[in-house]
Amino acid sequence: xxxxxxxxxxxxxxxxxxxxxxxxxxxxxxxxxxxxxxxxxxxxxxxxxxxxxxxxxxxxxxxxxxxxxxxxxxxxxxxxxxxxxxxxxxxxxxxxxxxxxxxxxxxxxxxxxxxxxxxxxxxxxxxxxxxxxxxxxxxxxxxxxxxxxxxxxxxxxxxxxxxxxxxxxxxxxxxxxxxxxxxxxxxxxxxxxxxxxxxxxxxxxxxxxxxxxxxxxxxxxxxxxxxxxxxxxx
Amino acid sequence: xxxxxxxxxxxxxxxxxxxxxxxxxxxxxxxxxxxxxxxxxxxxxxxxxxxxxxxxxxxxxxxxxxxxxxxxxxxxxxxxxxxxxxxxxxxxxxxxxxxxxxxxxxxxxxxxxxxxxxxxxxxxxxxxxxxxxxxxxxxxxxxxxxxxxxxxxxxxxxxxxxxxxxxxxxxxxxxxxxxxxxxxxxxxxxxxxxxxxxxxxxxxxxxxxxxxxxxxxxxxxxxxxxxxxxxxxxxxxxxxxxxxxxxxxxxxxxxxxxxxxxxxxxxxxxxxxxxxxxxxxxxxxxxxxxxxxxxxxxxxxxxxxxxxxxxxxxxxxxxxxxxxxxxxxxxxxxxxxxxxxxxxxxxxxxx
Numbered sequence: 001x002x003x004x005x006x007x008x009x010x011x012x013x014x015x016x017x018x019x020x021x022x023x024x025x026x027x028x029x030x031x032x033x034x035x036x037x038x039x040x041x042x043x044x045x046x047x048x049x050x051x052x053x054x055x056x057x058x059x060x061x062x063x064x065x066x067x068x069x070x071x072x073x074x075x076x077x078x079x080x081x082x083x084x085x086x087x088x089x090x091x092x093x094x095x096x097x098x099x100x101x102x103x104x105x106x107x108x109x110x111x112x113x114x115x116x117x118x119x120x121x122x123x124x125x126x127x128x129x130x131x132x133x134x135x136x137x138x139x140x141x142x143x144x145x146x147x148x149x150x151x152x153x154x155x156x157x158x159x160x161x162x163x164x165x166x167x168x169x170x171x172x173x174x175x176x177x178x179x180x181x182x183x184x185x186x187x188x189x190x191x192x193x194x195x196x197x198x199x200x201x202x203x204x205x206x207x208x209x210x211x212x213x214x215x216x217x218x219x220x221x222x223x224x225x226x227x228x229x230x231x232x233x234x
Numbered sequence: 235x236x237x238x239x240x241x242x243x244x245x246x247x248x249x250x251x252x253x254x255x256x257x258x259x260x261x262x263x264x265x266x267x268x269x270x271x272x273x274x275x276x277x278x279x280x281x282x283x284x285x286x287x288x289x290x291x292x293x294x295x296x297x298x299x300x301x302x303x304x305x306x307x308x309x310x311x312x313x314x315x316x317x318x319x320x321x322x323x324x325x326x327x328x329x330x331x332x333x334x335x336x337x338x339x340x341x342x343x344x345x346x347x348x349x350x351x352x353x354x355x356x357x358x359x360x361x362x363x364x365x366x367x368x369x370x371x372x373x374x375x376x377x378x379x380x381x382x383x384x385x386x387x388x389x390x391x392x393x394x395x396x397x398x399x400x401x402x403x404x405x406x407x408x409x410x411x412x413x414x415x416x417x418x419x420x421x422x423x424x425x426x427x428x429x430x431x432x433x434x435x436x437x438x439x440x441x442x443x444x445x446x447x448x449x450x451x452x453x454x455x456x457x458x459x460x461x462x463x464x465x466x467x468x469x470x471x472x473x474x475x476x477x478x479x480x481x482x483x484x485x486x487x488x489x490x491x492x493x494x495x496x497x498x499x500x501x502x503x504x505x506x507x508x509x510x511x512x513x514x515x516x517x518x519x520x521x522x523x524x525x526x527x528x529x530x531x532x533x534x535x536x537x538x539x540x541x542x543x544x545x546x547x548x549x550x551x552x553x554x555x556x557x558x559x560x561x562x563x564x565x566x567x568x569x570x571x572x573x574x575x576x577x578x579x580x581x582x583x584x585x
Contacts, residue, residue: 044376044419048406051540052372052421054572104445104467110452111462119462150368168441168468170507170522177447177465177518181439186475191430193423194368202372204422206434206478220419221434 028081029142030228031088033157035076035187037212038066040220043205054195056202060224073212075221076136076159081230084144084151093135096162098182099126105177124177132184134160142227149197151227157203158188185209189223197229278333280347283360328355370423371484372570373430375499377418377529378405379550382560384413396536398544402566415554417563418478418501426486426493435477438504440524441468447519465518474526476502486571491539493569500530503551527551531565539571 046062066072082088105122113119141154165180189204203223211219319336330336334348346356388404408414424430445467453461482497505527509520529548537543545565553561 040416040419044416047374047419047421052374052423052570052572054370054372054423100471102467102469104448104469105464107448107450107462107464109450111450112454113459113461114454114456117459119459121462124467163436166439168522169444169466169520171517171520173517175465175518177467179468181471183439184437186433186435186437188433188435189422189431191422191432192425192428194370194425201423202421204420204430204432206420206432207418208434209436209477 027084027144027148028230029084029144029151030230031080031082031138031140031142031153031155032224032226032228033076033078033138033140033155034074034224034226035136035157035159036063036067036072036074036222036224037208037216037219038063038072038222039216040207040218042066042071043220043222052202054201056200056224059202060200063222063224075212078136078138078157080138080140082140082142084142087139087141089137089139091133091135091137093133093137093160096132096134096182097129098132099128099179100130101126101128102179103127124179126179132160132162132182134162134184144229145194148229150194151197151229152192152194153225153227154192155203155225156188156190157223157225158186161185187221187223193225195225195227197227200224200226276331276349278347279350279353280345281353283344283346283357323356323359326359328352328359368573369486369490370425370572371486371493372423372572373421373480373482373484373495373497374566374568374570375418375420375480375497376416376566376568377478377499377501377548378409378414378416378564378566379554379558379561380405380408380414380564381558382562384408385547385562385564394544396543397538397541398566399542401544401564402542402568405564405566415558417550417554420478420480420499422480422482424482424484426484429481429483431479431481433475433477433479435475435479435502438474438476438524439471440474441470441521442472443468443470444521445469463518466521474502474524476504476526484569490571493537493539493571494534495537495567495569496534497545497567498530498532499545499565499567500528501548502529503527505551529563529565535567537567537569539569542566542568 046059050059052059063072067074078090078092080088080090102124105124107122108120111119137156137158137160139156143152145151161184162182163185164183166183167174167178167180169175169178171178187206187208191203193201193203195201201224203225205220205222208219208221211217319338320330323336324330328348329352330348331352334352335346336348337345344360346353348356388401392401394401405414409416420432420434422430422432447466448464449461455461479500479502480497482495484496485494486492487494503526505525507522508525509522511520529550531546531548533545535543535545543566545567548563548565550561550563553559
């Protein structure tokens with residue numbers, strides 16, 4: 001009887017559909033990145049009164065209240081599904097190609113301007129270029145923990161926007177040999193964190209130069225991340 | 235977890251069993267009436283322990299040995315593996331009387347049938363070897379502009395301590411009274427021993443090299459024609475990040491309350507432009523360069539969990555409010571140690 005009970009128990013442990021380890025089940029991880037703009041004073045006051053915990057879900061819920069009362073706005077939400085141990089990247093935006101090298105205007109070595117002829121005119125020209133991804137870029141390398149609930153994230157989240165162009169040399173006049181270079185505004189966090197499935201972590205925060213609305217004079221950008229372990233149905 | 239096992243136990247007598255995968259270790263049947271009588275005296279319990287599955291696959295239990303995995307010599311069968319489970323636990327002082335058994339499931343379960351006393355010894359052993367909770371560090375950098383005179387007066391009447399929480403509270407009062415302004419609050423979550431970086435910047439590209447103006451080597455001018463000439467042309471560029479950058483390399487000490495921080499907080503602003511020419515010349519020939527105002531501190535400090543440290547002071551480019559004619563920026567840092575997840579020893583008793 002004792003042997004029968006033990007055998008039944010062990011057989012059931014082996015056969016029933018219990019959640020297994022990541023390697024066995026190849027579960028998907030749904031990684032959610034949120035970029036939220038809030039009032040800097042709201043966040044500073046909150047931070048002064050509270051300890052930051054590994055689980056930032058209470059803060060995220062507080063931020064949601066700020067959003068509901070117009071004191072915050074969700075700027076970006078980025079979701080990506082990925083298997084544990086695989087690197088993934090999601091990009092949403094423009095690929096802006098801009099010159100990084102220029103050739104100056106050229107003149108002929110010998111020039112005869114008699115007879116009211118006009119001098120040939122060349123302009124400055126870009127000769128080499130680079131590409132910059134504007135918009136939202138989210139790169140993450142998640143590893144599901146052995147307990148099937150904790151997730152290690154190696155990630156880079158960034159929001160890039162071209163805000164202006166600067167003319168060089170700086171001059172009040174439009175010079176024929178001047179060139180323009182773009183200015184990219186970047187909000188980026190590069191870090192590694194561990195979180196529990198379904199719970200938020202505040203990756204970081206930073207001040208923004210301009211608010212999404214004119215009324216928000218002192219905007220603060222909060223970068224939240226959450227990872228949900230999605231076990232496939234059997 | 236509890237519900238799941240209760241469900242399993244409820245189904246157990248129904249015989250809904252797939253091919254046995256879990257490895258079972260049972261002792262031999264009592265060989266004598268005396269042994270059977272001894273066993274009857276001591277009641278057996280079956281416990282299912284849920285622990286990190288990697289624990290069962292790791293070699294942390296016995297250094298240099300992987301007791302729960304099948305080695306090359308064992309690959310032909312599971313007997314050696316089962317023996318290693320039992321051998322391991324016996325090696326740490328847990329005995330398996332007749333009728334006792336141990337098995338490891340595939341989902342991080344250790345299933346043990348033994349006496350109450352031996353099970354308690356097993357639980358004590360597991361509690362000592364389970365991995366500790368994962369600690370994370372939340373680093374908060376604050377740049378707060380205050381009146382220079384306020385800070386000088388405070389400095390005169392107070393001694394600087396490593397824990398600057400008192401000063402931070404005073405500064406918070408200044409902020410509420412309008413005598414201070416929080417310029418920046420930059421935070422980042424990090425792990426001990428790993429570098430993290432948060433940037434809120436404008437990538438400002440400026441020229442570092444110019445090509446000079448050109449004229450023809452030979453030129454013939456008549457009828458009032460003017461010689462063509464080109465201006466200076468920027469040809470090479472560098473990028474400077476304007477705004478706030480915080481790069482930090484934290485290390486949590488063994489006591490888990492002190493954090494060594496190696497950090498470089500930086501705030502860069504564009505202050506203006508400078509023109510480089512020996513004399514007043516045509517705009518066409520002027521080269522201009524930007525001037526950057528930088529507030530940067532590169533240092534290493536020890537911070538106690540939850541306490542503030544004053545990294546240092548810097549001067550702002552312009553005061554946050556015009557009335558603050560003599561402004562000083564205080565750079566504070568705070569680190570909150572938190573736990574992301576903690577392993578727990580889950581136990582389900584089956585009588």
